[in-house]
Amino acid sequence: MKKIKIIIDSDLKDVFLIGMTINRLCSITPFSDSECYKIELCVVEAVNNSIIHAYQNEKGHEVEVTFSMDTRILTVDVCDTGRSMDPEILQSIHMPSFDPDSNDLEIPERGRGLAIIKEVMDHVSYKTIDGKNWLTMFREL
Template structure:
């Protein structure tokens, strides 16, 4: 059985805390540790921030839709917008970029551009689709009801 919730925000950076807080709380329904719930929140925040910054160019007159879907062994989150699609080549490059940095000189450490690499590191599966004017980043995280950090059954 799947359980779903759809959250929609105006594309304003000030609204991201609402989504982050909601996702963190929703993660308490599944057997994730507090740290893992924080990481799920981080991935969703990074993706929503990308939509607002890159798809909508900080224009707050649009909307970002977040679909949170729970099945018995997997959490799926779609982040969808109707703005400018991400460049696929650039995206694949960002996905593959290591989070390693040269720690001998802060000047060699990038200030930004870590969002997609963070998502790719934390999530088990990430995909991006742009069809009919709708762009969706889909992130999946598997969990085991019998192992680690359980806070109660999904259907409890």
């Protein structure tokens, strides 16, 4: 098992550091560049959620990302100590649907982050233990 932990401050301006690091780490796996990009996107979405929703955009808190990999599975854990999400949200969320012929004004602006993670990764789970929120996602190699 190979494992690395990365910690950033809860500042949206720093999220690219996590994204670019995850992309580079994925490049040592058999995943294509396109898949590495999508995994980067999923981790960025999860970290954004921690900063925007758990920490309410307040700087000065830690978001911890753990990337681990064995011969079969790539796992990423995103951990924060902010407000917890209702785990039901993860279960019920899906990509916002719309009629392509509908009025542009009716297209939803938000609500795609978790849906992207669910579509790209093989499994996503969320739990809160001792004040720490963990979003865990994995993809089979």
